[in-house]
Amino acid sequence: MELEKRGVVAPLVVTSTFLPLVQAQAKARRVDPRVIVVPHPIGGLNEAELAEKIAFAAAALLALADEARGTS
Amino acid sequence: MTTDWDVAVVGAGTAGLTAATVAARSGLRVVAYDRMAPGGQLVNLTVLHDFPQPGLVSGASELMAELVAQAAAAGVTMNFAEVTRVHAGAPPRLSTTDGEVTAGAVLVATGLSAGRLGLRGEEELVGRGVSTCAGCDGPLFRDRSVAVVGDDEWTADEALELAGLASTVTVLVPGEPRWSAARAERLAAADRVEVLTSASVVALRGSGVLSGVIVRTAGGERELAVSGLFSYVGRRGPAGLVDGVPADAAGRLHAGSGAPAAVGPVFVAGDARAGAEQSLAAATADGTRAGEAAVAALRPADGGLNLRIIDPTHGVLPEDEGAAAGAPAGTTDWTQVALFSNSKPNATELLQGMGAKLRAHWDLPELGFASKESASVPADGDTIDWLAQRYRMVLVAAGD
Ligand SMILES: Cc1cc2nc3c(=O)[nH]c(=O)nc-3n(C[C@H](O)[C@H](O)[C@H](O)COP(=O)(O)OP(=O)(O)OC[C@H]3O[C@@H](n4cnc5c(N)ncnc54)[C@H](O)[C@@H]3O)c2cc1C
Numbered sequence: 001m002e003l004e005k006r007g008v009v010a011p012l013v014v015t016s017t018f019l020p021l022v023q024a025q026a027k028a029r030r031v032d033p034r035v036i037v038v039p040h041p042i043g044g045l046n047e048a049e050l051a052e053k054i055a056f057a058a059a060a061l062l063a064l065a066d067e068a069r070g071t072s
Numbered sequence: 073m074t075t076d077w078d079v080a081v082v083g084a085g086t087a088g089l090t091a092a093t094v095a096a097r098s099g100l101r102v103v104a105y106d107r108m109a110p111g112g113q114l115v116n117l118t119v120l121h122d123f124p125q126p127g128l129v130s131g132a133s134e135l136m137a138e139l140v141a142q143a144a145a146a147g148v149t150m151n152f153a154e155v156t157r158v159h160a161g162a163p164p165r166l167s168t169t170d171g172e173v174t175a176g177a178v179l180v181a182t183g184l185s186a187g188r189l190g191l192r193g194e195e196e197l198v199g200r201g202v203s204t205c206a207g208c209d210g211p212l213f214r215d216r217s218v219a220v221v222g223d224d225e226w227t228a229d230e231a232l233e234l235a236g237l238a239s240t241v242t243v244l245v246p247g248e249p250r251w252s253a254a255r256a257e258r259l260a261a262a263d264r265v266e267v268l269t270s271a272s273v274v275a276l277r278g279s280g281v282l283s284g285v286i287v288r289t290a291g292g293e294r295e296l297a298v299s300g301l302f303s304y305v306g307r308r309g310p311a312g313l314v315d316g317v318p319a320d321a322a323g324r325l326h327a328g329s330g331a332p333a334a335v336g337p338v339f340v341a342g343d344a345r346a347g348a349e350q351s352l353a354a355a356t357a358d359g360t361r362a363g364e365a366a367v368a369a370l371r372p373a374d375g376g377l378n379l380r381i382i383d384p385t386h387g388v389l390p391e392d393e394g395a396a397a398g399a400p401a402g403t404t405d406w407t408q409v410a411l412f413s414n415s416k417p418n419a420t421e422l423l424q425g426m427g428a429k430l431r432a433h434w435d436l437p438e439l440g441f442a443s444k445e446s447a448s449v450p451a452d453g454d455t456i457d458w459l460a461q462r463y464r465m466v467l468v469a470a471g472d
Binding site for chain 1: 090093094124125138142353356357359360361364404406412416417418419421422423425426429430433434451456459460463464465466467468469470
């Protein structure tokens with residue numbers, strides 16, 4: 001969030017379980033971060049499960065990145 | 073099966089509001105019941121300790137406002153009625169002071185009742201010396217003596233808050249304290265605070281208003297003259313609220329937040345659940361889990377990953393004077409992209425996988441990489457400086 005404050009595009013990858021905490025922190029720091037939410041958990045996944053999460057999260061990232069680049 | 077609601081949440085405290093928001097964000101029709109006001113225990117607190125992270129403090133009213141705003145934005149309907157019974161079944165049915173409703177899933181997040189000692193005359197003295205809320209009633213006892221009964225972190229915090237107002241604060245610990253060494257140190261350093269262990273209150277004194285308590289310790293019984301008594305023991309869960317769901321000795325329900333109770337699609341989250349940690353961080357995590365589990369229970373068919381981008385808008389909110397979002401002052405461009413891992417298991421792998429897709433998509437050179445030493449420490453300032461100067465975009469693994 002500090003990075004976004006300094007003008008760097010800094011998407012946060014968070015799992016759904018941690019989203020409220022990240023949002024509370026963002027509010028406390030008065031930032032409105034770009035957030036990519038992936039379903040919990042990430043730790044303990046096997047390769048195939050992780051690949052599936054990567055594919056979904058990457059799709060969100062590409063959309064978000066294109067949008068950020070396009071508007072700057 | 074048609075029901076009045078997809079999800080009915082019982083109790084709009086931290087766990088209930090979080091669960092309701094999660095369920096409503098995935099498009100379900102959600103009602104949240106509270107017999108008082110939304111916020112639950114937050115209503116009684118001013119400063120929150122160890123939230124959002126251990127060692128940090130934050131404001132209770134800010135968190136409450138945020139939880140309520142999120143629930144409203146997600147489309148949660150609030151109903152200020154008491155739920156008197158949850159009849160498990162297909163579908164579950166709720167009896168409330170506002171009538172009966174059915175729901176596809178029920179999330180119980182009623183928290184615990186106020187602390188009570190179970191002594192004769194106690195109820196009559198509530199509001200007349202007997203309290204469970206230092207933030208609300210503390211100022212009534214300025215320059216007077218008070219006793220605090222309990223053994224956990226939050227008891228210690230309440231005693232410390234009272235020490236700023238009362239002339240003396242006697243903390244009566246039924247057995248041995250369970251609070252952390254840091255809390256013990258702060259209590260020891262507070263000159264108006266005395267801690268008595270293996271101490272129980274056996275009777276209350278006072279007619280109309282509290283004038284003292286009889287305390288029993290290994291040394292015998294004695295009267296302690298106090299005008300205030302703050303009790304954090306004897307808090308009870310909602311035993312009997314849900315048909316067929318068993319409770320522990322403290323009345324907290326034996327059911328999961330992530331898996332339905334044996335009796336049907338009923339989930340329990342927050343302090344009301346047997347074995348819960350009883351903290352805001354735990355209530356938030358539990359509420360999220362319960363909300364997701366309810367969604368999964370009602371939408372088994374779509375089973376896929378539900379991925380969303382929350383608020384693709386970004387930058388610094390207008391209140392933050394002086395700081396401006398936008399292009400960084402440096403000379404970075406869009407080929408300069410880095411990954412920043414929090415060192416949690418699989419976080420780096422996830423980032424690298426996502427980074428590889430972005431590299432292919434944008435035809436980028438090698439990506440930069442940084443990581444925190446460990447997940448439990450904040451990012452160090454030098455790393456942030458380096459990333460901010462060198463990169464136009466940094467993909468951050470923030471929490472799992
Ligand atoms: C004195 C004190 C200080 C604390 N300080 C901290 C702290 O600094 N940091 C921290 O992390 N934790 C702290 N805690 C713990 C934290 O407050 C709880 O863990 C958390 O609030 C639990 O949230 P919950 O949603 O499970 O329950 P609650 O916040 O208790 O919410 C339950 C809600 O359910 C409603 N309700 C109950 N029964 C019914 C019914 N039948 N029908 C309708 N509505 C109903 C209630 O009105 C209430 O609004 C403290 C606790 C206490 C007692």
